[in-house]
Amino acid sequence: MTVRLDTDQEGRAVRSRKRAARRSAAEIGTPAMAVLQVAFGVLILVVWQLAAGRLVDEFMVSNPLAVISRLWEWIASGTIWIHVWATVYATLVGFAIGAAAGVVGGVWLGLSPFLSRLLNPYIWAFNALPKVALAPLFILWFGLDINSKIALAAVLVVFLVFVSTFSGVREVDRDLTDSLRLMGASRSQILFKVVLPSATSWIFVGLKTSVPYALIGTIIGEMIAANRGLGYLVQLAGSEFDTAGVFAALVVISVLAVIFNEIVGSVQLRMEGWKVVGR
Amino acid sequence: MSAEAMIELRSLHKTFGTGAEEVRAVEGVDLKISPREIVAFIGPSGCGKSTLLNMIAGLYEATAGEVYYNGREVTDVNTNVGYMTQKDNLLPWRNVLDNVALPLEINGWSRERRYEAARAMIAHVGLDGFEDKYSSELSGGMRKRACLARMLLYGPQALLLDEPFAALDAQLRIAMHELLLRLWQENQQTIVLVTHDLVEAITLADRVVVFTKRPARVAFEQAIDLPRPRDVQAVRFTKHFQRLYDTIWQRLREEYVEEKL
Numbered sequence: 408m409t410v411r412l413d414t415d416q417e418g419r420a421v422r423s424r425k426r427a428a429r430r431s432a433a434e435i436g437t438p439a440m441a442v443l444q445v446a447f448g449v450l451i452l453v454v455w456q457l458a459a460g461r462l463v464d465e466f467m468v469s470n471p472l473a474v475i476s477r478l479w480e481w482i483a484s485g486t487i488w489i490h491v492w493a494t495v496y497a498t499l500v501g502f503a504i505g506a507a508a509g510v511v512g513g514v515w516l517g518l519s520p521f522l523s524r525l526l527n528p529y530i531w532a533f534n535a536l537p538k539v540a541l542a543p544l545f546i547l548w549f550g551l552d553i554n555s556k557i558a559l560a561a562v563l564v565v566f567l568v569f570v571s572t573f574s575g576v577r578e579v580d581r582d583l584t585d586s587l588r589l590m591g592a593s594r595s596q597i598l599f600k601v602v603l604p605s606a607t608s609w610i611f612v613g614l615k616t617s618v619p620y621a622l623i624g625t626i627i628g629e630m631i632a633a634n635r636g637l638g639y640l641v642q643l644a645g646s647e648f649d650t651a652g653v654f655a656a657l658v659v660i661s662v663l664a665v666i667f668n669e670i671v672g673s674v675q676l677r678m679e680g681w682k683v684v685g686r
Numbered sequence: 687m688s689a690e691a692m693i694e695l696r697s698l699h700k701t702f703g704t705g706a707e708e709v710r711a712v713e714g715v716d717l718k719i720s721p722r723e724i725v726a727f728i729g730p731s732g733c734g735k736s737t738l739l740n741m742i743a744g745l746y747e748a749t750a751g752e753v754y755y756n757g758r759e760v761t762d763v764n765t766n767v768g769y770m771t772q773k774d775n776l777l778p779w780r781n782v783l784d785n786v787a788l789p790l791e792i793n794g795w796s797r798e799r800r801y802e803a804a805r806a807m808i809a810h811v812g813l814d815g816f817e818d819k820y821s822s823e824l825s826g827g828m829r830k831r832a833c834l835a836r837m838l839l840y841g842p843q844a845l846l847l848d849e850p851f852a853a854l855d856a857q858l859r860i861a862m863h864e865l866l867l868r869l870w871q872e873n874q875q876t877i878v879l880v881t882h883d884l885v886e887a888i889t890l891a892d893r894v895v896v897f898t899k900r901p902a903r904v905a906f907e908q909a910i911d912l913p914r915p916r917d918v919q920a921v922r923f924t925k926h927f928q929r930l931y932d933t934i935w936q937r938l939r940e941e942y943v944e945e946k947l
Binding site for chain 2: 580583
């Protein structure tokens with residue numbers, strides 16, 4: 408037995424050395440690549456700046472310096488934060504509501520073959536519907552203020568989270584749940600100790616893909632009818648033929664989107680530490 | 687039923703599906719297994735041996751016939767048995783300690799008490815030092831040890847082992863046989879072992895039950911009267927072992943001759 412353990416450890420040592428080699432190769436590349444990436448971005452901006460007003464009508468594309476000065480104006484006056492906050496709030500609340508409903512629904516139907524078969528055609532019909540088209544309805548129901556944006560964000564999120572949770576729950580290894588049943592586990596123990604943990608990576612796929620959609624739902628809601636928010640800002644700038652303002656608002660939106668994605672990614676890493684350890 | 691049987695199967699039938707897709711897995715199995723007995727089930731793959739174990743465990747419902755466990759009919763999941771399969775069924779997001787302690791956690795033991803018991807059992811199966819490893823970091827043999835520790839921790843009187851060591855290499859399998867027999871000497875559980883490996887069956891069991899091709903019926907039984915405690919290394923080279931092997935092998939060939947051709 409000890410002999411076996413030794414060879415095993417040797418094997419693992421070889422494997423970890425290989426892994427280290429691969430990692431160091433990737434690490435050498437990373438800073439150089441980062442420099443290249445920044446250089447590429449700068450190049451695009453320079454080309455944009457030089458082309459604007461010369462090759463392309465400045466009215467159409469504005470230019471980077473104008474966009475930056477518009478951004479600075481908004482930040483200096485503090486007006487941007489009102490809009491950012493409105494969008495962040497609606498996105499987060501909408502995401503939370505949609506995600507919670509999606510997880511609960513996915514687990515529930517995932518554990519109930521009867522219900523999932525009964526509701527199957529309705530769920531797919533709902534999924535096929537372009538949810539953005541519900542915006543006028545939500546504005547009627549929830550009014551012009553933030554609640555209609557929350558509803559639109561939530562309805563975009565709920566289905567994505569539902570589908571991935573549902574699949575995750577259906578994929579749970581029958582042998583694992585059986586082994587817990589043999590230990591005398593109750594239904595809720597099986598749910599919390601096996602079903603949810605093993606569906607975690609699936610649920611996270613749904614959460615991660617739905618974060619941008621929460622933002623989309625909010626922005627579209629704000630563009631249709633609102634008095635604040637980044638979508639409103641894009642809409643307002645566009646209606647005033649303020650191209651620099653449109654680009655500035657788009658920059659803020661994409662920064663927000665990146666931040667949201669990073670947060671989800673780091674939460675997922677923390678929750679699935681065992682997977683990282685294992686590889 | 688007789689009072690001394692721990693597990694009793696009475697004209698047990700199991701059919702999966704209906705109509706054209708009907709598969710008769712088990713057809714009329716009668717068997718009594720006494721307390722502390724180690725019985726090995728041998729039969730061609732897919733013959734329904736695992737289905738039998740699942741019915742003893744109460745995971746499958748019998749189509750006809752009954753399973754009795756300690757004199758009571760098994761109608762629901764039988765939480766008095768320990769079950770171990772070829773796949774290790776450790777929760778991959780838990781380390782060894784939390785995996786082994788799982789049955790006690792389910793029974794509502796406090797963290798301190800269950801960790802103490804789990805640590806002792808982990809040491810007992812020779813896995814001490816690996817408490818914080820995840821199953822993906824363990825070798826096949828270590829996973830088996832973790833599974834054994836987890837199964838033994840809640841003290842089942844009967845162990846159902848479904849080809850538990852099939853995926854291990856030969857030396858490791860012998861080490862696991864040694865461990866299993868040592869643990870059995872201490873606790874004297876009833877063990878039902880499904881296996882393909884005739885040497886494993888004879889080495890461990892008191893009785894080898896050979897099943898027919900599907901649908902599974904008992905083809906014949908052979909008592910294994912090798913003395914205990916057995917030295918799993920030495921016992922297979924004894925004359926008596928060889929005689930038993932030849933006897934069973936002769937009958938096995940008769941039983942499966944069609945399949946061979």
